[in-house]
Amino acid sequence: MSLSESERARRLILLLEQALTFHKYTGDGDCPVCGNPSALDAGWSEDTADSLAVLRRETEASTAFHREVEKVDARVRSLLSVPPAILGEVSDLRIDTTAAQSAWKRWSALGEKPLEVFAIELENRALDLASAVEKIQKEAEERHQALEQDWQAVAEEIRAWLPAARRVLANASRLKLLSTAEKRLNEETQAIRNDRFAPIKDRTFRFWGLLRANSSVDISDLALTGTRTRRKVEIDVAVDGTKAAALGVMSQGELHALALSLFLPRATISDSPFGFLFIDDPVQAMDLARVDGLAQVLADVAQTHQVVVFTHDDRLPGAVRRLRINARVLAVERDRNSVVTVQPRLDPVRQHLADAIALAKTDNLSRDVAARVIPGLCRQAIEAACIEVVRRRRLAAGEAHEDVERLLVDNNNLNHLLALLLMDDPKRVQEAKAKLKKLVHPRAREIFDRCNRGAHDGWDGDFLDIVNDVEMVALRIQEM
């Protein structure tokens, strides 16, 4: 029974019920609706009551059915959801959802259809949707498993790393404390190092001041840099006021001087267990002014340390003597078969005199030989005395080393040397000799002349007497 049929049945039931009630009150008669004579009677009433009962049963069943249909319809329509938003999202899972989306749209579109179409299409579309969803579900499952596997490896690493990470987190405050402590320690170390380096630095500057001589190189700063095993000294150097890299611009002599300026303070640091210092040939490539500086630097170091210097350069002993530095000079001589003798080295004047006396006292030396050699040694003693005094006086007056040395080389004749010494003029030889006689001894001029001549011509007389005379003159000159 369709809806309209059941409505008709309902209205028919109302009509028949009213017709029966009408008959009950009015009794048998004609039909009030169609006018059929004597249509309403007891027989009619009975038949109609039966039909009414049947009709009522059928109508109730139909109503129940329709109610059931409405309920089912509502339930099914409630399932007709729109496609879930996630299907439309772009994901990095790379699953194709277009089929599922269109199946779902077709499924939800059913809601607009009348019941007849709806009922017919429902199953097809539901199956389509189910298979489309199932397909992407399966794909998603596979992706899930693959990701799970990838993750597993990482998860194990994380699990292994985690306890350590937790410890670090737990100890974070201690780490911070330790880092601060380490930083402080480094700062303190640097401060202590700087404190200890400061006296070295001061002495380096002072020594360089003495050793630089006429150098245009200035050391502006000295710093210890680097950490742990990579430490170095940085030397800031300026040449004529312009900053430069030290090694590139300095001469060999300057580098030697710089090396000594750095090395000596370091080697004689107060907590060093060594009370002595050996230096092999520090004079190399140094000019005379620098050698003077070196002698002063070594004298400074010798205040606190024993200083032993080896050199084949006589300029250092010369500077030591001239600057009146208290030093012991030893001559190391190698004779045949490498027999080495070490003897105190006298100043040149006394050395020449000592040599002359030694020869004069040598018994088995032929007199011919002695007469040819001893005068030469005597003359050298006087030469040495003159040179020493000229040099000492002129340097003290502020003349440059090289000027004084050139003057001495240009006047290597003993007469000129004497004139240079006594008259400040190498040409005034006669005046110088007269002055020598007056200043030194009445016989000084005679002794001087004999020395000067004898070195070429040989000599008569008692050698020891003559050497004694010369010694007197030479030592007096040396004391001037």
Added chain:
Amino acid sequence: MMRRLHPEELIDEAKSLLGQSFGTSALRARAAAFLARQALEELLAEIWRKRAPGTENVSKRAQLICLPEYLRDEDLARRVVVAYWALSQACHHHAYELTPSISELRHWLADVTALAHKREVRGL
């Protein structure tokens, strides 16, 4: 007056000094240097007296410049010049020069000896 010694005698005395044992080696080297220089000066004077009289009185520097011309031995002349200046250095007090060694002396003495052997140049 002192007895005059011939160049050969001076050279022999110098060589024998080097081999002796008195004093120090430095002292013997210096003494030998004096004798060697005198021998060399004697030889030069001898050569000039025979070859170019008067030249013995000019400066030593001038004499040494002229020597190769008369010696006719470039190499020996050069060695003699070197030996003369070295021996002169040893015979004067020079600032900051060290005493020559025995072996240096032997070397220069050998050069002086070689000059002495040029007997034809010396007119012997």
